[in-house]
Amino acid sequence: MNNNRVIFVFLFLCISCISFAQNAHVKGVILDNQKRPVVDVNISSLGNITQSDSNGFFEIDVPANKKTSLIFTHISLKMMSLTVSLKPNEIFVFNPVMSNSEEQMGEVFVSSRNKKRVQGITTIDAATIKKIPGANAGIENILKTLPGVNSNNELSTQYAVRGGNYDENLVYVNEVEVYRPFLIRSGQQEGLSFTNTDLVQNVDFSAGGFQAKFGDKLSSVLDITYRKPTQFGASLEASLLGGSMSVDAVSKNKKWSAVTGVRYRNNSLLVNSQDTETNYTPTFADIQTNINYDISKKWQISFLGNISENKYLYQPLTRETKFGTIDQPMALAVYYEGQERDKYDTYFGALKTTYKVSPTLTLKLIGSLFHTTEQEHFDILAQYRLGNVGEEQDASQVDFTRGIGSQLSHARNDLDALIANAEIKGFKEWLNDSQLEFGLKYTRESIRDRVAEWEMIDSAGFSINPPIVILPKNNEPYQPYTGPLLPYQDVRATNYNTINRFSGYAQYNKKSEIGSNQVWYNIGARFQSWNVLGAAVDGKNQIVFSPRAQFAIKPDWDKDMVFRLSGGLYYQPPFYRELRDLEGVVNPNVKAQQSVQVVLGNDYNFKMWNRPFKWVTEIYYKSLSDVNVYSIDNVRIRYVANNNAKAYAQGLDFRLNGEFVPGTESWISFGYLKTEENYADKGYIARPTDQRLKFAMLFQDYMPNIPSVKLYLNLVYNTGLPGGAPAYSDPYLYQNRLNDYRRVDIGFAKVFVDSSTKVAKANWLKNFKELSVGLEIFNLFNNQNAITNTWVRDVYSKNQYAIPNYMTSRVFNIKLNARL
Incomplete structure (x- = not known):
């Protein structure tokens, strides 16, 4: 420390x-x-x-x-x-x-939102982010209520956008790209998102068709700006899930300013609501600071720093899960031995300097360093009993035992990654409402990784052979088995790799008129060149070129409408995780995934009940080639690490937002998505992120007779994702889906002081700018949402039973918010 x-x-x-x-x-x-x-x-x-x-x-x-x-x-x-x-x-x-x-x-x-409007960017108010309840509250919690953004895991900050996966989303803080840990496999291990909502000023989000100045990913851009404080201030938040504190500071000469936040989180309250009884002692903590220094009116320097230490100790004891039908209720009882010890330490620092060469030319130089050391160590023995159970009995009391068995899981995975970036960016304005933006960046990624994990499974005393290895036929107990005894899964590899990347962009923006109609143009392109060096084999140098364009028009109509068309050729050069195959071995010559994207959108601003509203519609289509096929287990993504597939994604998104209640912003979202892939010309099947239908609502209200009592509602409904099939199964044989995801989180707050409150000078509340106490209810209707299935085998009947791994049940939380 x-x-x-x-x-x-x-x-x-x-x-x-x-x-x-x-x-x-x-x-x-x-x-x-x-x-x-x-x-x-x-x-x-x-x-x-x-x-x-x-x-x-x-x-x-x-x-x-x-x-x-x-x-x-x-x-x-x-x-x-x-x-x-x-x-x-x-x-x-x-x-x-x-x-x-x-x-x-x-x-x-x-309003600055006009510019974001023509770019197809959604702007999210920082105050709304703080208020809306969620098991993992923050920016990602709000993103999951937007159309086209999906997640079936309330313990995770990861999200999928329009058919992409978790690795296809760009995240910037103060124009610096940020990263997440590599070895996370479960949402409850994540702890804290990088973004500290106490420090946020602006949040912009684009779900596709974004400009060339944003990096080389296929799905989305989350662009966050931390505030530059102008006066002293402090904030405090405390709840049963943890707490946070931030301080705003400004020097007397106004040249120095800093905003610093400290956070702590403990997910025990949520994890203890699951089916598995555990001894669970996590520690998720971090400190972040954003320091600014104005050397002169033309020259500014800022520093963004983060230190995060996440320790995860998980010792499962028992699990009891009921499933089946009304006519044939079944239960699984599991008894555990062993524990899991994980640790994720990350250190991040970025230095940015901005110099105004002239009134129309600005240059920026950005350097950043990200270092993560991660370990994932576990030895867990699970012994199970599967059988029929009466409706009133608990899972440990079965009428008829259908199967017994055990599973021993072992891992000693360690990773050390150091990522350095150096970038120069420029912005040039011209007199005819046009601008030129350009940039050049060098990135060096140094990865040291050891993978050593295996799993042994037996059913009724008989070892289960791995499903992906051809072995002699097993006719036990009638004939002795002569084949080798192998673990059900066995992944072992050691990788030392360095990846060098050069990338750059240039784009031209112009505002003009066609007759009496206002139009905006954006034309740009990116390139990236990279190669993968390793102890065993070096990869070849690869380069991609990505042209992109946007066009928007505001007709001279009585109705306030903007029409947008955007798209281009997008590439995603492989990051380290995409280079590693199912056996843990790095393939240095994996190519960049390619996507041709087209997005057609319309914004309609209108008034209803004398209050402002906006209706947003977007239609999109993506044609993907050189696809790197993957599977998802909880939040862990495992790639095949070749480019032997093609895919597509198409959909339609709607969003209505406005002041349903005077003075508060709420919205309703609906999305339709279909995404399929064709691996090795076997035909098209659903991708792991094929989330067909999505409905969400974010609603803010207050009691008319007691306006200081606020209500916040967060509702999400998603149809079931593919992912209900056994691990290592052939997706062309198993296309099972999980059940629909339904969740409602609600919060109530008593506001003692806010910006609209008048407090007498003698009142002790005058020391606060904001003060509130709230009650949150997560999963209000206690829906049983499953993230994956556990597959249990019965050697006698040769059946496999899918036992859902349920997420959190109904949980109550108390929260205090204060700001000086």
């Missing part, structure tokens, strides 16, 4: 705090009717006055979170006014054209 102390000491040396107003920024270039820059335009707002320079450029601070008017005046041009409403530290680019014939006096309401 010496690194923790260094960060704490460095942070508190920078904390000499004063309070001042939160601001946003408006900047741009002022033109005349001939598109020439205008010098000496006076721009005023609430007593703050500035002038445009010789290039027509201006920049002015305005108060955040309120409607503010800016007045533009010039000695030879007519006055114009602009009304903005921006978030803290938000930068809005406005390039007005001033006229010499008429004043532009009408109110122009500006």
Whole structure:
């Protein structure tokens, strides 16, 4: 923990705090009717006055979170006014054209979401993220309520988007790509997401057809910005699942600012609600900091750091699961010996410097380092009894025993990964409402990995042979078995690999008009070159080129509509996990998976009940080639590590969001998806992420007579995923699906203080900006949702029984939130 102390000491040396107003920024270039820059335009707002320079450029601070008017005046041009409403530290680019014939006096309401709207980006309010209940609350909890985003595991922060898997999603924090541990196989091992919601300012999400400036993944982009504090503040959250604390700090000269958060989580409350009785002592904790230093108005430096230590000790004792039908109820009773000891330590640091070369040119240099050391060690013996049971009996009291057996699982898996990145990015603005963005990046990934795991299974005293090895026929007990005794599964490999990557992008954005219709263009391309070096064999150098484009049009209609068309050729060069096959051996020549994507969307803003609403529709199609086939067990993905398949994904997403209740944002989502793959020309079958139907609702409300009592609802319904088949089975022979996933989480909060509360000076509550106490009920209707099946064999009847592995049942949680 010496690194923790260094960060704490460095942070508190920078904390000499004063309070001042939160601001946003408006900047741009002022033109005349001939598109020439205008010098000496006076721009005023609430007593703050500035002038445009010789290039027509201006920049002015305005108060955040309120409607503010800016007045533009010039000695030879007519006055114009602009009304903005921006978030803290938000930068809005406005390039007005001033006229010499008429004043532009009408109110122009500006929001940065307009830009995100034409890009097909969903913006999620940071306050909503904090309020909505969930077993694993946070940004990912909210994403699972969006159309096209699916997850059947409330203990996990992983999610699948439009037919992709967990490894196909990009996550950025402050423009820095972040990573997750490699060896996680169960949602209850994850503990904490990288993203600390206490530090978040902006959250943008794109489910497909995204721009070239975002990296080389196939499915989605989650782009998160941590806030740059403008005044001292602190927050605290405590619940039965853990707690968090954050501090905002600003120096007296306003050059230094820092936001730091500490988190702790314990999933015992959730895990103890499952069928398996355990001794469970996890420790999930981390510390994050985002430090900013303004060297000058043109030059800023920031540091993002994270230290995470996750220790997972799991000792199962017994399991009792009822299943079957009403006519033939059955039960499985399991008795365990042994334990699992896992540890995941990650260290992450990123340094970013931003320099404004000129009013229209900005350059950024970003360097980051990610280091993870992981161990997965377990020895667990499970002895089971399977049989018929009466409706009123517990699982350990069976009327007739159908099968008995045991399973011994062993693993000694260790991994050490070091990933270094160096990147330069640029942003150039032109006078005709156009911009050029470009970047170049080098990545070095050093992986040291040892895989050693096996599993022995017997049924009624007879060892079960591995399903993927051809052995002599076993006619026991009538004839002696002469074949070898082999473990049911046996994976052993040692890999030392280094991957070097060079990537870059360039894209051009332009806003224009076609007649009286507004249009936006974005054209860009990415490239990546990489090679895999190893102790045994080196891979060949590979390169891919990814052109992408977006087009949006806002017709000159009475109805406020925007139509979007986006897509391109997307590649996903293999990361380490995709290089490792089912035997744990690295194939250095795995090719990048390729996807041709087309997304057609429509946004319709309207008013209902005199309140704002938005209806979003998107249709998408993906044609995939060089597909690397995989299987999913809980959250563990195992690849075949070849490119011998093709696939497709197609679907339709709807989302209605707005103020169903005045002053609060809620939404309803619906999605349809079909994704199939064709491996080795055997024909098309459902992919592991073939989530056909999805319905979700996020709803916020308050009691009319007691407005300080709030209600938050999180509802998700997903049809069943493929994945109910035995491990190592041929997916062309077994296409079973799990049952539908249904879950409702609800939260109630008594708000003592918030931004709308007036507190007397003598009241002790005046010290708080926010204070609330809440009750959360997870899985309100106690639905039994299964993540996988356990397959139990009966050697006498030759039958295999699928016993569902249920997720968490109904759980109550109490939560306290406070902010100074």
